[in-house]
Structures are given as C-alpha cells and as structure tokens.
Amino acid sequence: RLGDKLQHVFKKLKGEGALTEKNVVDALREVRLALLEADVNFQVVKEFIARVKEKAIGQEVLRSISPGQQIVKVVHDELVVTLGRKTSEISLTPPMTRILVCGLQGSGKTTTVAKLARKLKSENPLLVAGDIYRPAAVTQLKVLGKQLDIPVFHEPDAKPEKMIRSAVGMARDNGHKLIIMDTAGRLHVDPDMMAELTRVKEAFKPTETLLVADAMTGQDAVRIAVEFDKLLDVDGIILTKLDGDARGGAALSMRIVTGKPIKMIGVGEKITDLEVFHPDRIASRILD
C-alpha cells in the first residue's frame, strides 16, 4: 500500500534531522510509481505530482510525526477534488430525455444501456438498438429489454442516424419520456465510424451524451477520451467493470483531460449493477 511504502521511506530518514523539501520530493517518487501502476496516464501523473508537490512541502507534512500519512492525505484529497467533489447524476429533461451511449468495442455499452433503463424505469424508457454491425447486437439489446419489460426499437436495414426519426415518433406516440440509444463500438481513429456517430448525434440531439469506458483502460485512456469528447462534447463518462481489481487510474486521466464528470460506474454483469460515481472511493482505489 502507498501509505506503508511512504512510511518506510520516511522511517529511513528518521534521525537525520528535520524533514526537508528534498525528502518530500523523494517520497513523491513513490506516489508517482503508485499512480503509474494504477494506470494513470504518464503526462497526467507528471502534472498531478507537480500540483501535489506544492501542497506536500507545506509545514503540516514537514513537521508531522507521520509525514508519510500526511502525504497520502494530501494526494488523496487532491485526487478527490480532481475527480469531482460531488457525485454527478444523469439529468432528466422533460418532456423527453434523450441519452446517447458511445465508446470503444467491448466497453460495456449495451449492458449499460439496459442498466440505465432499469434505473430510470419510471420514465417509461424506449431503447434504440443502433448497433447494426455486430452479430446479434440487436438481439442482445432485445433480450435485455425483454428481461426488464422495456421496449426496444430497431429499424431493420436502416442506418442508425435514419432510425431516429421513427424512434422519436414512436416514443412520443406511446408516452415514453426517455429514449436511450445504443451504438456500435468504434475506434476513435476510425474516421467513418466517428463520422457516423456525429451524424447520429445531429439527428438524435441527445440531452445527455455518455462515453462508456472500461475501468481497466491503460495509458490510451487519454487519447480515447479526448477524441470522443472533441467530436461529441460528451456530458459524462460511465466507467465499467469496476467490480474487478483494476485500480481505475483511467478515471483520473479521462476526468483531467476532458474536464467531464464521471457519472456512474458499472460494477457487474447483472442489470442491477450500476452505481453512482463516488470520487473518494475511486481515489482510495487508485492509491491502494
């Protein structure tokens, strides 16, 4: 654990007189290592450590009887502030909330769409199966919809951006107050697929655009988040698979480079496994 490593660092320095700024800077190397091991992006770590250094060389640390713990506290607090002090929820916009879900292949979008629908069931949601490429993707969403008794709209042989008009029409005619659209996984460097996403957004005019990302994403998290955000101006991020033991450094990277909030987290494969994002819990996890 970082706390123990820092304690060890400072134990070695005991009896060498008062703690100096240099001692703290040396200790911050352990923090840097912990953040990199937690998959926080290299550049993000650099800037984060520089920020923390200012606070870490303060008197509370230099005069503390347990400087290691003080430093952990400084880093933890800075992480929490950076990740977003309070939890940020999905906003509902009467009379019709429109949520667009996007992200890389296999990140957990289709499952997350179903989880969101269940959470917001009181809005009488309509799901739109906009992945026309992956074998059985539409079936997958229909199976999930059936489990929840929530209707799934799909227009065979239609491009996703063309499906929207009928979907919105159906939603209005049937008293749905929420539409959630699932899209195909795509690479941020696939120009045709990113262009499709832009067309989908223009046709759908979502009130909420969510990037679904895998919590165990490594250094590439920055690039992925920046590209999706640049093109779509996302409203928030949903991090999935946090029921594993990924430290989740991607959370910090994505939050810092886009400034967008992490709104929810996926914590399992079941339809109930969606939770609100708590910055302090993720901060503790990153530092573990």
Added chain:
Amino acid sequence: FTRSRKLDEEMFEQLEEILIESDIGPRMSGRILGDLRTAVKTNKVSDSAGLKALLQAEMIKLLKSPPAWNHNSDGPTIILIIGINGVGKTTTIAKLANHFLKQKKKVLLAAGDTFRAAAIDQLKIWAERLGVDCIAHQDGSDAAAVCFDAVTAAKARQVDILIIDTAGRLHTKAHLVEELKKIKRSIQKVEEGAPHETLLVLDATTGQNGLLQAQVFYREVDTSGLILTKMDGTAKGGVALTVSNELSLPIRFIGLGEKIDDLTDFNPREFITALFE
C-alpha cells in the same frame, strides 16, 4: 564528456516514457532499462539512435522463440478460449476458425457462453458465415455440459480443430474461475490431453490489470498462450509483453479489427517496432 552523459540520462528518461506509455508498466520498464544500461557498456553505444536500436533488439529477444503448438496427434486439437468480459473472445474464435479453414482443416465450434444475452446467437451467426457447425445448448444451460458434448461431437465427427467459446469472466470472481475448472474437467472426461491449448485473450487497451488477469488464469486454469486483440486502435498492447515475459507465455495472434480476416500471426519485430512509433 559531461555533456554526452547528460544526454544519455535524458535519453533514458525519454525511453522510459515510451515504455510506460505503451502499457509495459513502470516496474517492467525499469527492469528493461536496467538491462539496457548493462548492455550499453558491452555494446559501446555512443548516440541516441544506437541506444534506441539496442533497446528494440533487447526487447525483441524478450519475445522470441515461442514453443510449438500443442497439436493432438490422434484426434481433434481442442482449443479453449478464455478471458475477461468484452476483450474479443467470440470474434477471435471466428477469426481463428477462418485461419484454420484456410489451412484446409476441419473446424467445429462450441458455444460455451451460456450466460450472456445473445452470446450463443452471436457465435452461431459467425459459424453460419464460415460454414462450420456450432455445438450449442439453450441459453442458461450448463457450460460444462455443452463443452462435454462438443468434445464428444468433435471426436465422433473427426474434426481437426475444436474451438470452445466461454463467457467473459473477471479473474476476481472465484465462482467463475471455478466454473472454468469445471469446464476443463468435463473436457478431460472425454479427451484426456485436452484442452490442448488454453488461450487467454487480452485487450490491447488494457493497462496493468492485464498482468493480474493473466496471473490468475495461468495459475488456475493453466493458460498456454495469449491472443492480443484491438491492436488496430492506438494502444500499444505493452502489457502483453510483460505477461508474456513473466509467465513465459507465447503471444500467438494479434487481432487487428472486427472482420474475419483481421487476425495475424504474432511477429515480435513488428510488435516492438510499432511500440516505438
């Protein structure tokens, strides 16, 4: 002399950044650069280009000489595909089947993911496109039973290759790791030496968690090789190097897209060169 020393240190820092940003991980990067410093002394490297070339050569050595495939000499070769959720197992199985079909092998698939919505449908569509059979039960049926039937069918039909799909599962879920062991035991009831290959699928965008995944699956179900998917993105897949080296596991294939032909044999030189691009 002092000036060139400083350049070297800065060069080492630049190299460390490249390695860490490729998801090799800070500890492994440190180890690789430590070995590089030793190699620099014996190789008398004098400039940054020479240093980079030496590093690439050292890293290629870390990945060379994989053992031969464990083929079954008298019966179907049974390949079990495992990995965490969403890494690309099902799609990779379709690509692998295509790869073996091109070698004129007779291939059979098994829909061992009986849990996830439309998982069986997904593999069946691929099987249909490839013109191969797919052994499947109902949604929610026992995965081990499907695999038992699949191996029985593979032997009866005298296929060359049986590829078994399994549900995505996090290595942290003990009951799901147990299920994998049960699947292996069921397979072994029908064919003692099976599965002949247990391939772990890793997503190239995964960070250091890939190492934890691999360690658990290696220890618990005796993984024999790796497949690295989604290398058509911008991630370098460096964690696969760390896994391969630490567990002595060969990387067999690279996934480069979502289509049936998007699978290539792993080439260490290409992999390392791409890492530095």
